[in-house]
Amino acid sequence: MAIDSGTKATGTEFSSEIPVELLGESGKLAAGAGPYRLAWRRLRRNRAALAFGGLFLLILLLCLLAPVYAHDIAHTGPDDNHITETVKVGGKVRDVVNAIGLPIGPTWHSRFFLGADSNGRDVAVRLLYGGRNSLEVGTVATLITMVLATIIGVLAGYSRGLVDGLLTRALDVIWAYPVVILGVALGAILAVSGIDLGIVKVRGSSLMVPAVVIGIVYVPYVAKPIRGQVLGLREREFIDAARVQGQSSLRIMFSELLPNVGSTVIVFVPLMLANAVLLEAGLSYLGAGVQPPNPSWGTMISDGISSIPAAIHLVLVPGIMLVLAVLSINVFGDGVRDALDPRAKIRIGR
Amino acid sequence: MRKLRLVGTLGSILVLALSVSACGKSTKVGGTVTVLFGTAPDSLDPGMAYTTQALEPDQTAYIPMTTYAHVAGVEGGKLIPGLATALPTISADGKTYTMTMRPGLVFSNGRPVKASNFTYGIERALKIPWGGSSFITANIVGAEAYASGKAKTISGITANDATGQITIKLIAPYGAFDNVLAFPSFAPVPKGTPFKNEPTNPPPGVGPYKITRIVPNVSYQVVRNPYWAKEAIPGIPSGSVDRVIAKISSNTTANALSVLGNSADVFDFADTIPPSILSQVPSRASGRYEKVIKNSTYYFFLNTKTKPFSSELARQAVIVGLDRNAIARLGSGFFTPACYLLPPGIVGHPTSPCPYGDPTKPDLAKAKALVKQSGMAGTPVTVWGEMRSPRRQFVDYYTSFLNQIGFKATEKIIADATYFPTIGNLKLNPQTGFADWNEDFPNPIDFYGILIAGDAILPTNNQNFSQVNDPVINAKVNMLGSLYKVPTSSLKSVESQWQALDEYNAKKAYTAVYGYASFPKLTSNRLDFNAATLHTVFGWDWLTFKLK
Numbered sequence: 001m002a003i004d005s006g007t008k009a010t011g012t013e014f015s016s017e018i019p020v021e022l023l024g025e026s027g028k029l030a031a032g033a034g035p036y037r038l039a040w041r042r043l044r045r046n047r048a049a050l051a052f053g054g055l056f057l058l059i060l061l062l063c064l065l066a067p068v069y070a071h072d073i074a075h076t077g078p079d080d081n082h083i084t085e086t087v088k089v090g091g092k093v094r095d096v097v098n099a100i101g102l103p104i105g106p107t108w109h110s111r112f113f114l115g116a117d118s119n120g121r122d123v124a125v126r127l128l129y130g131g132r133n134s135l136e137v138g139t140v141a142t143l144i145t146m147v148l149a150t151i152i153g154v155l156a157g158y159s160r161g162l163v164d165g166l167l168t169r170a171l172d173v174i175w176a177y178p179v180v181i182l183g184v185a186l187g188a189i190l191a192v193s194g195i196d197l198g199i200v201k202v203r204g205s206s207l208m209v210p211a212v213v214i215g216i217v218y219v220p221y222v223a224k225p226i227r228g229q230v231l232g233l234r235e236r237e238f239i240d241a242a243r244v245q246g247q248s249s250l251r252i253m254f255s256e257l258l259p260n261v262g263s264t265v266i267v268f269v270p271l272m273l274a275n276a277v278l279l280e281a282g283l284s285y286l287g288a289g290v291q292p293p294n295p296s297w298g299t300m301i302s303d304g305i306s307s308i309p310a311a312i313h314l315v316l317v318p319g320i321m322l323v324l325a326v327l328s329i330n331v332f333g334d335g336v337r338d339a340l341d342p343r344a345k346i347r348i349g350r
Numbered sequence: 351m352r353k354l355r356l357v358g359t360l361g362s363i364l365v366l367a368l369s370v371s372a373c374g375k376s377t378k379v380g381g382t383v384t385v386l387f388g389t390a391p392d393s394l395d396p397g398m399a400y401t402t403q404a405l406e407p408d409q410t411a412y413i414p415m416t417t418y419a420h421v422a423g424v425e426g427g428k429l430i431p432g433l434a435t436a437l438p439t440i441s442a443d444g445k446t447y448t449m450t451m452r453p454g455l456v457f458s459n460g461r462p463v464k465a466s467n468f469t470y471g472i473e474r475a476l477k478i479p480w481g482g483s484s485f486i487t488a489n490i491v492g493a494e495a496y497a498s499g500k501a502k503t504i505s506g507i508t509a510n511d512a513t514g515q516i517t518i519k520l521i522a523p524y525g526a527f528d529n530v531l532a533f534p535s536f537a538p539v540p541k542g543t544p545f546k547n548e549p550t551n552p553p554p555g556v557g558p559y560k561i562t563r564i565v566p567n568v569s570y571q572v573v574r575n576p577y578w579a580k581e582a583i584p585g586i587p588s589g590s591v592d593r594v595i596a597k598i599s600s601n602t603t604a605n606a607l608s609v610l611g612n613s614a615d616v617f618d619f620a621d622t623i624p625p626s627i628l629s630q631v632p633s634r635a636s637g638r639y640e641k642v643i644k645n646s647t648y649y650f651f652l653n654t655k656t657k658p659f660s661s662e663l664a665r666q667a668v669i670v671g672l673d674r675n676a677i678a679r680l681g682s683g684f685f686t687p688a689c690y691l692l693p694p695g696i697v698g699h700p701t702s703p704c705p706y707g708d709p710t711k712p713d714l715a716k717a718k719a720l721v722k723q724s725g726m727a728g729t730p731v732t733v734w735g736e737m738r739s740p741r742r743q744f745v746d747y748y749t750s751f752l753n754q755i756g757f758k759a760t761e762k763i764i765a766d767a768t769y770f771p772t773i774g775n776l777k778l779n780p781q782t783g784f785a786d787w788n789e790d791f792p793n794p795i796d797f798y799g800i801l802i803a804g805d806a807i808l809p810t811n812n813q814n815f816s817q818v819n820d821p822v823i824n825a826k827v828n829m830l831g832s833l834y835k836v837p838t839s840s841l842k843s844v845e846s847q848w849q850a851l852d853e854y855n856a857k858k859a860y861t862a863v864y865g866y867a868s869f870p871k872l873t874s875n876r877l878d879f880n881a882a883t884l885h886t887v888f889g890w891d892w893l894t895f896k897l898k
Contacts (some may be wrong), residue, residue, distance in 0.1 A: 081676065100682050290759060
């Protein structure tokens with residue numbers, strides 16, 4: 001049976017009763033249901049998590065459809081300047097950007113639906129493209145974090161000794177720096193010089209630069225818990241059995257340990273995605289993330305700061321999108337965590 | 351008669367008392383003024399300082415041998431003796447400048463100033479190196495050899511500590527050399543000051559104030575120099591306020607609102623008042639706000655040494671298609687569209703129409719055609735820019751425009767304080783980007799000698815970002831610059847020659863000039879607005895600040 005007996009569980013959330021969601025329609029324990037299937041069942045009953053998951057999917061869908069909106073509805077690209085152009089609103093012709101540089105507010109029409117920024121760029125178009133960029137950076141950064149952290153965590157935890165010492169100290173060095181400061185330092189340098197690893201060359205203006213920076217700075221935050229888990233797992237009987245069978249260390253790590261830390265990794269994914277999207281916004285706001293004129297929610301907020309007294313929508317619109325996106329990922333991530341944790345006592349309304 | 355006398359005496363006392371009280375109401379001596387900057391100075395060390403944010407405080411603490419009259423308007427461009435007893439005497443061949451250091455001068459640390467401190471200051475500026483080093487190396491005998499380490503001192507400068515006499519020998523006559531001597535970088539510094547930039551611990555100088563409490567990129571203060579009282583140099587005010595606190599914050603909106611709300615006193619003229627609050631400024635700051643025109647040119651440099659702007663047609667495309675009206679709007683209406691490098695206040699500004707048509711009427715179709723014709727379509731271009739608004743927005747627009755006309759442009763935006771040193775590094779070889787020039791002194795050579803002349807191309811701290819090295823321009827600049835018999839006050843006699851040069855430069859499309867700026871003069875209502883001078887050379891003249 002793939003269900004943990006609960007003997008190692010600690011804390012107040014432990015419940016010795018069989019959770020109702022593990023029971024089938026007849027009220028009996030579902031035969032042959034794997035841990036992920038059971039987790040899915042739990043998740044399906046967490047309506048808040050599903051609602052916010054749906055919201056996140058909606059944001060994602062809208063952002064993915066940015067080119068369609070830009071081409072077929074707004075008829076402008078995210079970086080197209082319309083500073084000296086005019087637009088008809090309510091039968092009146094108005095400047096997109098007036099003589100002293102104030103941009104037009106929301107028109108609620110296809111053109112400049114959410115208004116323009118100081119460069120006469122369509123805010124709605126940039127919002128969607130900015131979302132694409134923010135989510136792309138966040139996703140790639142999360143992938144980098146998870147892959148590196150899993151490799152380092154498993155390797156350090158299983159090897160112990162010198163390898164563990166070296167890897168753990170390296171993680172400590174990264175951990176010693178506040179995330180934002182380290183991100184700004186790396187981001188600012190790489191934004192100018194780009195990344196040149198011989199075979200791999202990335203221009204400073206590429207979205208991959210902030211993605212790599214964010215991906216790296218978060219590695220210790222995931223690698224350390226995984227290492228801790230592996231340290232415990234490597235002393236378990238099934239690892240001893242694998243060793244006795246003559247399996248190599250590499251094989252043990254990949255075929256025995258990795259599947260057992262899988263749920264931890266999955267739980268971390270939404271958490272890191274939310275953090276990565278937030279850090280990307282922070283770095284972009286500070287000029288060390290997504291490089292202009294590429295939009296991101298962070299750069300849009302930064303661009304709009306000086307216009308707050310007269311054009312607050314320039315800050316509000318990307319700010320609200322950022323909050324909604326991060327909130328939806330976090331609430332959904334909580335749901336996933338609860339669903340994957342067999343010891344969690346989930347309140348389920350039947 | 352006696353009674354009358356008594357009445358007369360009482361009357362006199364009353365009049366005196368009233369006038370003293372009236373004086374007390376209009377201005378007061380002492381107090382603290384707070385200046386808000388959107389950008390940090392490049393360095394407060396006079397051996398390095400070259401941005402307006404640095405020169406403003408340095409003018410109060412490092413008075414050079416010659417300086418400018420502390421008055422508003424064009425009269426502010428008039429040279430007066432600084433630490434020298436009189437303006438330099440120039441030899442008949444225009445190659446030898448002689449002047450004498452005032453006797454009894456002391457640095458702000460109490461040590462006496464000697465003539466040789468002048469030489470030391472120049473040698474130090476050359477070794478750091480200061481951004482205007484080409485003024486020294488290109489003009490003073492032996493300066494180039496000293497800069498390259500081939501000589502132990504600058505052979506062209508002799509200083510006699512006993513008499514205070516200083517003699518400078520020039521390689522060739524240079525008409526604006528008097529103006530060059532007025533840079534704070536030419537001010538004497540004590541011997542033993544390290545030959546390196548000291549941004550947080552600038553050396554002692556001679557001036558009404560000294561710079562102290564420097565927190566890099568955050569704040570610094572200028573306070574009275576206790577030794578200044580003894581100096582009393584005619585024409586140089588001793589300053590009315592006891593202390594000026596300079597605060598640096600990139601949020602220019604907050605800066606402007608602070609000054610509007612009287613919680614700070616001075617808005618830096620080099621910052622732009624954001625459009626979001628510009629409309630409320632005239633009403634909220636009635637009597638303490640005006641637009642002031644200073645000689646400055648804003649442009650995008652076009653690197654003539656590398657693709658795509660090594661092609662004249664590609665450069666023309668930029669000039670033809672650039673929407674200067676759009677840029678004027680981005681600049682909150684503080685820009686006048688233009689095409690010539692020399693601004694209207696500088697002798698030599700052409701009166702002829704722009705060579706590529708009306709600068710307010712961009713021709714995008716022609717620009718696209720020119721890019722195609724140049725064979726540079728699709729060439730990747732990196733556009734360099736500063737973070738601060740509206741310069742970032744200028745570059746955003748420019749990048750979009752370059753993409754529109756057929757290039758493949760991306761941006762590189764870097765921190766304001768490091769922008770010019772970064773793009774001034776020849777190894778980087780930047781293709782194009784934002785540039786501006788505020789006059790160092792009212793002479794066209796200040797624009798051409800630094801921004802366009804071939805010998806101004808330096809390996810570091812280069813200001814000739816377009817890397818123009820045109821023999822026609824070089825010859826003309828050398829000839830016009832060497833007209834030692836034509837001091838600044840008589841430049842009009844060679845106006846047509848400067849005009850012809852500026853027209854030639856515009857025709858060759860070496861720089862994409864887009865406008866001349868006016869600047870906001872905005873103060874709190876605590877400050878005497880009329881007394882506070884936005885000086886043609888210094889920027890804000892801190893020595894004229896008076897509290898009401």
